Amino acid sequence: MSEFKVGVLSCSGEECLGGTISRLxxxxxxxxxxxxxxxxxxxxxxxxxxxxxxxxxxxxxxxSVDGCDKLCAxxxxxxxxxxxxxxxxxxxxxxxxxxxxxxxxxxxxxxxEHFQMxxxxxxEIVKMIGSxxxxxxxxxxxxxxxxxxx
Amino acid sequence: MVExxxxxxxxxxxxxxxxxxxxxxxKLCENGKNEIICPVYYRxxxxxxxxxxxxxxxxVIDGCHNRCASKLAAEKKxxxxxxxTVTEEAKTHHIELKRNLRLLxxxxxxIESILNGLNNVDNTIVLTLEETNFVFEFVYETYQSGKxxxxxxxxQEVYFNENDCWAWVIGNRAxxxxxxxxxxxxxxxxxxxxxxIGAEIDQFGEAGEIESSKSVFELISPVSGKxxxxxxxxxxxxxxxxxxxxELGWVAEIELTDSESDKELLIGFDQxxxxxxxxxxxxxx
Numbered sequence: 001m002s003e004f005k006v007g008v009l010s011c012s013g014e015e016c017l018g019g020t021i022s023r024l025x026x027x028x029x030x031x032x033x034x035x036x037x038x039x040x041x042x043x044x045x046x047x048x049x050x051x052x053x054x055x056x057x058x059x060x061x062x063x064s065v066d067g068c069d070k071l072c073a074x075x076x077x078x079x080x081x082x083x084x085x086x087x088x089x090x091x092x093x094x095x096x097x098x099x100x101x102x103x104x105x106x107x108x109x110x111x112x113e114h115f116q117m118x119x120x121x122x123x124e125i126v127k128m129i130g131s132x133x134x135x136x137x138x139x140x141x142x143x144x145x146x147x148x149x150x
Numbered sequence: 151m152v153e154x155x156x157x158x159x160x161x162x163x164x165x166x167x168x169x170x171x172x173x174x175x176x177k178l179c180e181n182g183k184n185e186i187i188c189p190v191y192y193r194x195x196x197x198x199x200x201x202x203x204x205x206x207x208x209x210v211i212d213g214c215h216n217r218c219a220s221k222l223a224a225e226k227k228x229x230x231x232x233x234x235t236v237t238e239e240a241k242t243h244h245i246e247l248k249r250n251l252r253l254l255x256x257x258x259x260x261i262e263s264i265l266n267g268l269n270n271v272d273n274t275i276v277l278t279l280e281e282t283n284f285v286f287e288f289v290y291e292t293y294q295s296g297k298x299x300x301x302x303x304x305x306q307e308v309y310f311n312e313n314d315c316w317a318w319v320i321g322n323r324a325x326x327x328x329x330x331x332x333x334x335x336x337x338x339x340x341x342x343x344x345x346x347i348g349a350e351i352d353q354f355g356e357a358g359e360i361e362s363s364k365s366v367f368e369l370i371s372p373v374s375g376k377x378x379x380x381x382x383x384x385x386x387x388x389x390x391x392x393x394x395x396x397e398l399g400w401v402a403e404i405e406l407t408d409s410e411s412d413k414e415l416l417i418g419f420d421q422x423x424x425x426x427x428x429x430x431x432x433x434x435x
Contacts, residue, residue: 042164047193
């Protein structure tokens with residue numbers, strides 16, 4: 001079985017719809033669309049100094065998913081683990097007005113339209129994963145799954 | 151009720167507990183009287199959240215034992231008024247959290263229980279011993295055994311139990327911790343698990359854990375009452391207990407419920423000093 005994994009870091013996006021969609025789209029990729037090929041890196045743990053998360057991002061390809069153009073996940077990942085392989089700014093996909101909507105942040109308040117946005121973003125993440133060449137990472141060792149579920 | 155709080159959840163995305171921390175934070179903000187702090191954005195741009203944290207009491211919601219939100223609060227030098235850890239709450243409520251990130255029946259039941267617990271606690275902001283201007287100055291007696299030096303505070307306000315824990319009692323508050331005997335025996339302390347803020351602790355009840363590579367020590371509280379503050383610094387620097395378990399290494403502050411009764415079952419410096427010497431001799435013998 002391949003040990004190749006892509007790390008997906010979602011922003012925490014506590015204050016706007018973009019953040020909620022970022023989390024949901026990331027989970028959709030992890031739990032449904034690319035279960036085998038992906039792990040999530042817990043961004044708060046990563047920032048708090050989680051060595052497993054940071055080491056993973058140094059060795060394996062990593063994609064950040066940000067809810068708005070503040071790009072917290074991208075900036076943080078690059079700060080501690082170097083260049084990332086790709087980043088998604090959700091506001092560019094669903095529009096800044098939607099992404100910065102502060103009225104709707106809870107999952108239970110989302111409409112079908114919002115879930116379509118989740119699917120759209122998840123699709124972009126999958127495309128980005130597909131563009132990464134696993135051969136470029138063959139033979140690289142990483143001890144631990146990087147999911148932080150220890 | 152939880153009102154006029156700044157709420158800092160860990161927002162972990164890799165464990166259910168992190169997802170629950172976020173859900174609790176969002177629910178607590180639905181009344182429009184609390185403010186949420188995004189733990190990720192806080193690290194990127196702190197001005198906004200420093201203001202919010204400065205104007206409100208702070209409730210920290212950690213998902214798991216990594217305690218990322220607590221670490222962030224310590225890093226930003228924020229004073230925590232209340233704190234919960236979702237995995238510990240799950241244990242208390244006998245709810246098993248699954249690896250799945252989806253919030254199902256069990257998870258929603260836990261969220262409701264935690265919210266009820268938070269909303270039923272009196273949220274009066276409590277002052278810590280430092281804020282009440284007590285001078286923290288111990289006078290020590292020492293006992294040397296081989297290369298090990300044991301210091302014991304002689305102050306009259308410091309009481310001990312035979313479980314090698316101390317309580318420094320001032321009025322209706324006490325600061326608690328472990329003695330030199332504990333830290334010397336444990337050797338290098340690696341982890342500190344504090345008691346939960348707001349937790350009611352019985353005299354001789356458990357008040358946190360300290361772990362070294364050798365063993366785990368459960369701190370047995372010399373006093374009964376409500377935990378009003380913990381030594382946040384120990385979460386990142388548990389080695390401070392080795393450095394000085396009475397001053398830098400204090401563990402928690404307790405609002406006492408019955409200090410006079412508690413004192414009847416505690417001992418003072420003279421008695422504890424003799425007990426500790428005997429324990430050291432037995433270990434060496």
